[in-house]
Amino acid sequence: MTRIAIIGGGVAAHTTLKSYLAAVGGDRDPSTDTVDIFTTEPHAPYRRPEVNKGMLLTGKTPAEVALPGGILTEPGVTLHLSTVVTAVDADAHTLTAGDTTYTWDRLVFATGAGPRLLDPATNPWLADRDVHYIRTPEHSAALRTRLAGLAPTDTVVVVGGGVLGLEAASAAATLSDAQVHVLEMGDEVCARMLPPAASRWLRDRHAEHGVTVTCGLDAAALAAQIDRLDPAVVVVSVGAVRDTMLAEDAGIAVGERPGAGVIVDPAGRTSAPDVWAAGDCVEVHGELDGVPVIVRPEDEGSARTLGTLVGRQLAAGGGTGAADADGPGSYLTEPRRGWTNQYGLMLNIVGDAGTASGDRREQVELSSPEELVVFTVASGTDGDVVTGVTTVGRSPEVRAAKNALGTVLAA
């Protein structure tokens, strides 16, 4: 008998379940080997990236962007919608949801993250503004309705020039006749994730669509800009807060604030026996080439990678999550894959493409309004090694470039 509990109803939870069922195969007796999945949301697992894409742009419903539902109706699998897990006892192996206590043998935290909310006390410009955050379908529906009603004399301000902020700006420019402004505190948009040439490329696309992007604003300058622009709508997109509270209350190790996640090893194991975590709620501690690293994932690919590793261990492992003979595998050795879609143009990122920290720099291979290839490189013993590839387009040149990760460039 194995009772598995997964807290979360996003892609990390869904992938964990899928990977577990695939790994355990016919060895599972659904009358005793059960999986309970708990989600606060009223929707079955759906693709969250669609919240500010298909849902915002075309009004798709969560059901229309649902993750494949077959595994959720497998015998022995129970999806608890609109159910908040309020407590976990890692020693007694129980959790509480509503009036019910569930006993588990193996537990997975896949609680994701929420938007970082700005404090009105320190951001007085929030007062009396129509402020939106985007994380859920409900956020998306409210913003979509509001944007559709704006006039050309209205202004939309997006606070935050990260990927999600720029996607919100592209949606605002597409859906409304209003004037759209992006206000960013850093010196460049998406500077953490992208090489400078890709950031500039994105800014150029926004300029083509009449969106004004202003960078390098400190708090006072930001407030002054908002006073001057007097926006009808403000979209705040200034990062996410990992949902670690339940795990922390259960005595499971959590990282340092700000940005804290549930600490996991590269296979998704937490500090407690029989407890794993995957997706946006984690921070991964491990070593790469002998150097200690901490990675805080915020992308769908990472949630899938960790969920897959965790699911296999649920099928194979006991107390410490010991997996099959090949070991559980490592999140850190899988290249990260991210993307953003703005104005119908898909920008893909493979590996570590940002140049803001470390000794990485960019090498622009191709740049036009329709296509982009930028290698992010670091010095290696034999030459420059490609650590990240940023591309737009589908031509043979662009596709070939996507395979360059890890290659050593000729001097």
Ligand SMILES: Cc1cc2nc3c(=O)[nH]c(=O)nc-3n(C[C@H](O)[C@H](O)[C@H](O)COP(=O)(O)OP(=O)(O)OC[C@H]3O[C@@H](n4cnc5c(N)ncnc54)[C@H](O)[C@@H]3O)c2cc1C
């Ligand atoms: C608007 C938006 C656009 C994005 N676009 C992209 C993109 O283009 N590409 C990309 O790679 N990534 C994108 N991301 C990031 C990506 O969506 C996330 O990395 C991914 O969804 C994380 O999945 P998750 O399952 O860890 O968390 P989530 O999807 O946040 O799911 C967490 C789940 O846990 C549940 N939960 C939390 N606490 C409890 C509790 N106590 N009890 C029960 N249930 C609980 C919540 O209800 C929720 O269902 C985007 C994110 C957003 C918000």
